[in-house]
Structure formats: structure tokens, C-alpha cells
Amino acid sequence: MNSNAAIVTTGLEGASIVAQGTNNDNREYVITFNQPHPQGANYVPHVHGISNEPNGDEVKVNVVENSITANGFRVITTLDDNGQSSDQQVFLNFTFEVFVEKQVVENIIEI
Numbered sequence: 440m441n442s443n444a445a446i447v448t449t450g451l452e453g454a455s456i457v458a459q460g461t462n463n464d465n466r467e468y469v470i471t472f473n474q475p476h477p478q479g480a481n482y483v484p485h486v487h488g489i490s491n492e493p494n495g496d497e498v499k500v501n502v503v504e505n506s507i508t509a510n511g512f513r514v515i516t517t518l519d520d521n522g523q524s525s526d527q528q529v530f531l532n533f534t535f536e537v538f539v540e541k542q543v544v545e546n547i548i549e550i
Contacts, residue, residue, distance in 0.1 A: 466528050467503055468514040470535065475509040477539055484512050489532040499526065500533040 460468050476482055484507065488498030496518050503513040516533055517526040 462530060463513075466515070466530070468516070468530070468533075469511065470514060471511040472509075476537065479509045480507050482507070482537055482539070484514075485536045485538075486514055487534045488516065489534065498531050498533070500531075 460470050463469050470484075484502055486500040486502060488500040490496070490498040499517045499519055501515050501517075503515055506513040514533065514535070515528065516531040517528050518531065519526050
């Protein structure tokens with residue numbers, strides 16, 4: 440007797456991806472992984488600004504459009520001065536997280 444099975448999977452798991460950051464001539468941070476991301480360029484970096492600005496200016500951190508590759512991505516940081524003038528592109532502190540999707544077998548259904 441032959442049977443087929445459908446595997447139901449789900450889940451995201453954090454992975455330890457060692458990266459190094461440098462800045463380039465375009466005032467961007469270049470994040471380079473020591474090893475390529477296991478899912479190639481199919482991931483979403485989560486970036487977070489860190490502000491200790493005394494006057495409450497907001498740090499904005501964005502991934503540069505079309506910069507995500509298996510080897511890393513680029514980030515731009517700006518300082519929003521509460522609407523008094525345009526945002527200033529400056530080098531600021533930020534953190535980032537990158538997740539790796541992990542398939543976890545939850546159920547095997549005999550069909």
C-alpha cells in the first residue's frame with residue numbers, strides 16, 4: 440500500500456549572523472555578513488534607532504531600497520529635528536535584527 444504525506448510547517452527563529460558595519464561615501468552604513476544569509480536575499484532586516492539627543496530629535500533608520508543581498512544590506516540614518524528644518528543625514532547609533540525562517544514539522548497528515 441502506498442501513502443503520501445503532507446508536512447505542515449511554520450515558524451521564524453533568530454539566528455546568529457555575525458556582521459560588520461562600515462560607512463561609505465554616500466553617508467550610508469554598509470552591513471556585511473561574515474557568511475551569506477541562508478535564505479539568500481529573502482529576509483527582512485529590522486532596524487531600530489538609538490537616540491540620546493537632548494532636544495528630543497528623532498532618529499530615523501531605514502534600509503536603503505534595493506540594497507538587500509545574501510551578503511548584507513545598507514542603512515541610512517537621519518535626524519529629524521521636530522519639523523523645524525529638513526532631516527539631516529548623519530551617522531547615528533542603531534541596532535538591527537535579521538531572522539532566518541525555520542521550518543518546524545507540526546503535523547504529518549496521511550493522505
